Amino acid sequence: MDVDRNGFTGNEYLPADTYAGTGEDSLSVDYNGGRRGARGLGYMNVDLRAGYRFRLQEGKSLEASMDIINATNRANFANPMGDIRFPATFLVLTDIANGGPTRTLQFNLRYAF
Numbered sequence: 001m002d003v004d005r006n007g008f009t010g011n012e013y014l015p016a017d018t019y020a021g022t023g024e025d026s027l028s029v030d031y032n033g034g035r036r037g038a039r040g041l042g043y044m045n046v047d048l049r050a051g052y053r054f055r056l057q058e059g060k061s062l063e064a065s066m067d068i069i070n071a072t073n074r075a076n077f078a079n080p081m082g083d084i085r086f087p088a089t090f091l092v093l094t095d096i097a098n099g100g101p102t103r104t105l106q107f108n109l110r111y112a113f
Contacts, residue, residue, distance in 0.1 A: 041079065043097060046071045051108070063110040073103040 051065025078095040 041077050041093075041097075043076045044072065044074055045076065045101075060111070060113045063108075063112065065108045065110075067104075067106040067108065069104040069106070070101045071103065 078097040
């Protein structure tokens with residue numbers, strides 16, 4: 001039974017020229033391999049910072065700011081496992097890249113003198 005529909009039915013490794021599937025996403029399009037032929041998934045992360053400085057007495061100030069880490073709250077998946085010997089996880093997205101930071105808000109207050 002060819003569960004991955006790539007011509008391999010046993011315990012073979014997947015050659016570089018058989019990145020093939022049935023869908024239209026980056027993991028399952030036909031490709032003939034070659035140097036640097038496989039592409040991973042896209043990665044996007046937006047960090048924002050906004051703040052304001054209040055001038056107090058001469059030489060003193062108060063700065064208030066807010067940081068938003070991963071403002072889009074997008075899950076960035078790691079590359080899937082490409083080992084055909086494990087069909088249950090072959091080309092399945094299971095891990096989050098870089099630990100997957102969730103959206104985080106941080107408020108800051110700084111007094112300078």
